[in-house]
Amino acid sequence: xxxxxxxxxxxxxxxxxxxxxxxxxxxxxxxxxxxxxxxxxxxxxxxxxxxxxxxxxxxxxxxxxxxxxxxxxxxxxxxxxxxxxxxxxxxxxxxxxxxxxxxxxxxxxxxxxxxxxxxxxxxxxxxxxxxxxxxxxxxxxxxxxxxxxxxxxxxxxxxxxxxxxxxxxxxxxxxxxxxxxxxxxxxxxxxxxxxxxxxxxxxxxxxxxxxxxxxxxxxxxxxxxxxxxxxxxxxxxxxxxxxxxxxxxxxxxxxxxxxxxxxxxxxxxxxxxxxxxxxxxxxxxxxxxxxxxxxxxxxxxxxxxxxxxxxxxxxxxxxxxxxxxxxxxxxxxxxxxxxxxxxxxxxxxxxxxxxxxxxxxxxxxxxxxxxxxxxxxxxxxxxxxxxxxxxxxxxxxxxxxxxxxxxxxxxxxxxxxxxxxxxxxxxxxxxxxxxxxxxxxxxxxxxxxxxxxxxxxxxxxxxxxxxxxxxxxxxxxxxxxxxxxxxxxxxxxxxxxxxxxxxxxxxxxxxxxxx
Amino acid sequence: xxxxxxxxxxxxxxxxxxxxxxxxxxxxxxxxxxxxxxxxxxxxxxxxxxxxxxxxxxxxxxxxxxxxxxxxxxxxxxxxxxxxxxxxxxxxxxxxxxxxxxxxxxxxxxxxxxxxxxxxxxxxxxxxxxxxxxxxxxxxxxxxxxxxxxxxxxxxxxxxxxxxxxxxxxxxxxxxxxxxxxxxxxxxxxxxxxxxxxxxxxxxxxxxxxxxxxxxxxxxxxxxxxxxxxxxxxxxxxxxxxxxxxxxxxxxxxxxxxxxxxxxxxxxxxxxxxxxxxxxxxxxxxxxx
Numbered sequence: 080x081x082x083x084x085x086x087x088x089x090x091x092x093x094x095x096x097x098x099x100x101x102x103x104x105x106x107x108x109x110x111x112x113x114x115x116x117x118x119x120x121x122x123x124x125x126x127x128x129x130x131x132x133x134x135x136x137x138x139x140x141x142x143x144x145x146x147x148x149x150x151x152x153x154x155x156x157x158x159x160x161x162x163x164x165x166x167x168x169x170x171x172x173x174x175x176x177x178x179x180x181x182x183x184x185x186x187x188x189x190x191x192x193x194x195x196x197x198x199x200x201x202x203x204x205x206x207x208x209x210x211x212x213x214x215x216x217x218x219x220x221x222x223x224x225x226x227x228x229x230x231x232x233x234x235x236x237x238x239x240x241x242x243x244x245x246x247x248x249x250x251x252x253x254x255x256x257x258x259x260x261x262x263x264x265x266x267x268x269x270x271x272x273x274x275x276x277x278x279x280x281x282x283x284x285x286x287x288x289x290x291x292x293x294x295x296x297x298x299x300x301x302x303x304x305x306x307x308x309x310x311x312x313x314x315x316x317x318x319x320x321x322x323x324x325x326x327x328x329x330x331x332x333x334x335x336x337x338x339x340x341x342x343x344x345x346x347x348x349x350x351x352x353x354x355x356x357x358x359x360x361x362x363x364x365x366x367x368x369x370x371x372x373x374x375x376x377x378x379x380x381x382x383x384x385x386x387x388x389x390x391x392x393x394x395x396x397x398x399x400x401x402x403x404x405x406x407x408x409x410x411x412x413x414x415x416x417x418x419x420x421x422x423x424x425x426x427x428x429x430x431x432x433x434x435x436x437x438x439x440x441x442x443x444x445x446x447x448x449x450x451x452x453x454x455x456x457x458x459x460x461x462x463x464x465x466x467x468x469x470x471x472x473x474x475x476x477x478x479x480x481x482x483x484x485x486x487x488x489x490x491x492x493x494x495x496x497x498x499x500x501x502x503x504x505x506x507x508x509x510x511x512x513x514x515x516x517x518x519x520x521x522x523x524x525x526x527x528x529x530x531x532x533x534x535x536x537x538x539x540x541x542x543x544x545x546x547x548x549x550x551x552x553x554x555x556x557x558x559x560x561x562x563x564x565x566x567x568x569x570x571x572x573x574x575x576x577x578x579x580x581x582x583x584x585x586x587x588x589x590x591x592x593x594x
Numbered sequence: 595x596x597x598x599x600x601x602x603x604x605x606x607x608x609x610x611x612x613x614x615x616x617x618x619x620x621x622x623x624x625x626x627x628x629x630x631x632x633x634x635x636x637x638x639x640x641x642x643x644x645x646x647x648x649x650x651x652x653x654x655x656x657x658x659x660x661x662x663x664x665x666x667x668x669x670x671x672x673x674x675x676x677x678x679x680x681x682x683x684x685x686x687x688x689x690x691x692x693x694x695x696x697x698x699x700x701x702x703x704x705x706x707x708x709x710x711x712x713x714x715x716x717x718x719x720x721x722x723x724x725x726x727x728x729x730x731x732x733x734x735x736x737x738x739x740x741x742x743x744x745x746x747x748x749x750x751x752x753x754x755x756x757x758x759x760x761x762x763x764x765x766x767x768x769x770x771x772x773x774x775x776x777x778x779x780x781x782x783x784x785x786x787x788x789x790x791x792x793x794x795x796x797x798x799x800x801x802x803x804x805x806x807x808x809x810x811x812x813x814x815x816x817x818x819x820x821x822x823x824x825x826x827x828x829x830x831x832x833x834x835x836x837x838x839x840x841x842x843x844x845x846x847x848x849x850x851x852x853x854x855x856x857x858x859x860x861x862x863x864x865x866x867x868x869x870x871x872x873x874x875x876x877x878x879x880x881x882x883x
Contacts, residue, residue: 456650
């Protein structure tokens with residue numbers, strides 16, 4: 080009797096396990112309309128507050144729940160209406176008048192009007208987190224009537240409309256929700272894990288580290304979403320995501336699929352690989368503030384020794400091009416600020432045994448690691464002695480505080496906030512730029528960028544941006560490696576795939592359909 | 595007629611026969627384990643001679659080449675020869691494991707002997723310190739040490755040596771104390787043998803078999819812990835060929851190019867498996883005596 084007990088327990092346990100496994104896998108509904116879209120994030124998005132959120136993972140949630148005044152046309156840099164139907168810019172570039180859409184309702188039923196826009200924009204300034212820079216140049220906001228919103232700027236800002244269309248640009252939050260949950264921190268505690276906007280989806284669950292759930296908002300003013308629900312689970316391992324995609328538990332992997340594995344996915348009849356143009360840019364920052372790379376000639380020699388073009392083909396295959404300009408392709412005519420790194424004869428004399436440290440941020444696709452190790456291989460062959468280190472992004476932001484202790488080289492893939500050259504140059508290589516990790520500093524570049532910012536004539540401004548890029552290229556302050564494409568792997572039955580180059584790792588969820 | 599070989603006394607003859615009989619009586623697995631162990635040690639020592647290519651440079655014209663096309667196991671994601679890397683990886687894992695065990699035996703043995711012989715408050719103090727270290731989970735303490743010192747193979751080894759000695763201290767102390775009450779030790783003491791000689795000649799040899807068996811069983815665990823630490827990025831920085839790191843770096847390619855993560859992973863498995871079998875075999879052999 081007692082010997083049977085363990086068996087009995089095992090059988091019961093197995094039954095419970097099987098039972099729970101069955102109940103946790105709901106059968107996905109079939110058919111063109113409705114259904115639940117299953118997506119995955121590799122990491123937590125941490126923040127649902129559009130005035131604080133400044134990450135890439137999480138774009139899909141923010142862009143589905145909230146809307147700004149403007150947005151980008153799919154596959155284009157063209158700005159199109161969103162909550163604003165039309166807009167006008169005064170000839171001096173100081174007054175922006177937006178004609179707002181009428182009949183729009185927030186997801187909590189509150190009607191949308193110009194006052195709501197003003198409240199939200201003011202909140203972004205009050206919260207004062209990183210993305211608030213887009214509204215810093217605003218001197219005053221007026222609401223002459225319910226559908227007119229006017230902003231006056233302190234000085235002309237060439238990319239201001241792009242600020243309004245950026246995925247990190249100012250969004251409009253329900254004023255009622257902001258008042259009801261105001262607290263003492265401009266409703267930040269609430270907005271952290273709640274969201275009420277005007278977008279095609281409502282945020283119905285925000286379980287940090289677990290899952291997010293979006294439910295179709297039937298009162299949406301525009302084209303209503305096709306699917307009923309979107310479930311986004313946190314699956315921190317790309318291999319697990321891949322298995323779930325193959326078995327149909329996931330509908331798409333939106334980023335970081337290992338490049339080398341794409342070929343084997345293409346032969347799978349259930350899956351499709353889609354790649355889109357993007358402003359993603361893989362770059363290597365050089366520490367110009369410390370020996371040995373404070374020497375421009377050495378930086379140039381190093382850039383050539385990397386033999387970049389063959390490196391890009393080796394790592395990305397056909398899913399990236401070697402950068403042809405200091406700006407991501409599509410932001411500025413590449414002829415205005417070209418870069419090229421003619422490969423050099425690799426002799427040990429180039430490096431002369433100099434020790435270099437190379438830090439790169441971890442990425443799940445294996446791309447960063449491969450580039451880092453290839454760079455190490457090639458620089459070692461050229462006589463350098465390179466130590467590579469995988470680091471986390473917060474560490475990278477610390478480097479600028481102590482440039483002598485910072486690595487000699489830092490590699491990352493970045494993207495501009497909007498499709499305007501200023502939104503790239505100003506963060507990447509302006510002396511106080513937010514992503515200028517290794518403190519590149521050229522007064523001449525700063526001056527050109529400041530001039531361009533206030534120039535209303537586009538051609539003149541572009542020339543100034545080009546000139547700034549050229550100086551940086553001659554200086555080899557940054558090595559521009561690759562313009563990768565935004566690559567996604569989706570189930571074959573997904574249609575309505577709509578991608579905006581400036582919204583990396585994101586698709587328009589409202590347009591997606593499960594066939 | 596001159597003797598053709600060394601003349602064996604009957605006693606020696608019996609010893610040899612006994613050893614052989616022990617070998618024969620070992621299970622086939624254990625025997626295999628011992629042989630693999632010997633082979634592995636040979637491979638580890640001779641890796642630079644056996645490897646057809648340098649482990650850290652791109653030697654093949656293409657990356658992701660399947661096994662057999664370029665080199666025995668193909669090329670990895672950076673066109674390096676996977677077979678050569680695995681060989682060097684085995685060398686690093688194996689020699690590291692042996693080094694940690696050697697230092698563990700040395701430190702632990704010293705502390706155990708002192709505690710065992712001295713007795714009294716010295717014993718109590720030393721054993722409480724040992725308990726303190728025993729209470730710490732080895733892998734977690736190693737991670738803490740590496741986090742403080744920075745990731746590199748020497749740091750990993752230091753970290754593991756710090757957590758590995760307490761086992762040996764306990765074993766040696768127990769054995770020394772067990773030996774101390776036996777008559778041959780009393781006899782030696784009566785004959786006026788000094789403390790140091792007593793410890794070295796009469797007490798420690800008795801502890802030897804137990805330590806040897808534990809050590810050989812530990813090799814397997816150490817290979818696994820080393821691989822685990824290097825898998826999570828706490829081993830040598832790249833491009834050093836380490837089995838754990840190679841498996842970790844190969845993970846993204848598991849489905850399309852499975853040989854890249856699997857070759858080092860299988861090597862780890864075989865090393866640990868062989869070490870365990872050999873440990874069992876060694877115990878059976880020594881028990882015969």
